Amino acid sequence: MPYKDKDISKLYYTMGEVTSMFNVNASQIRFYEREFTILQPKKNKKGNRLFTQEDIDNLKIIFHLVKEKGYTLQGAKDYLKSKGSEVKENQKVIDSLEQLKMFLLEVKEQL
Numbered sequence: 010m011p012y013k014d015k016d017i018s019k020l021y022y023t024m025g026e027v028t029s030m031f032n033v034n035a036s037q038i039r040f041y042e043r044e045f046t047i048l049q050p051k052k053n054k055k056g057n058r059l060f061t062q063e064d065i066d067n068l069k070i071i072f073h074l075v076k077e078k079g080y081t082l083q084g085a086k087d088y089l090k091s092k093g094s095e096v097k098e099n100q101k102v103i104d105s106l107e108q109l110k111m112f113l114l115e116v117k118e119q120l
Contacts, residue, residue, distance in 0.1 A: 021051070021059035030065070031072060041071055044082055047089065070100050 028035050042048045042058075047067045050058040060068075074085040074096075089096060 018062060021061060022065060024058050024060075027060050027065065027068070031068065038068070041068065045071055045086065045089070047093075066097070066100060069104070070096055073100065073103070 022030075024035050024038065027038055031038070039058075042050065045067070048064055048071070050060045050064050052058055070089070071085060074080045074088060075082065080088060
């Protein structure tokens with residue numbers, strides 16, 4: 010059985026990396042951090058925010074609810090409180106489908 014490399018992921022992402030992932034300003038990320046209690050990035054001694062993969066996943070959920078589904082901030086907060094675990098499971102399915110789509114598009118280009 011051949012050796013398969015594990016995907017190496019970072020433990021912490023900087024604010025610059027997060028803003029480029031979501032293509033938004035840092036002020037919007039800071040605003041969502043204040044508004045949503047599920048976002049709790051760590052801060053180093055300088056005060057720079059360090060986001061974990063869980064924080065990135067939570068941001069994906071928030072952006073999905075607010076930007077794509079059209080929820081207000083209060084509506085998104087209420088929805089996360091009432092159906093938090095269900096939303097996280099749905100986001101995992103969405104992420105895996107997006108990865109599958111990217112893979113299939115790569116295969117299509119190679120043909």
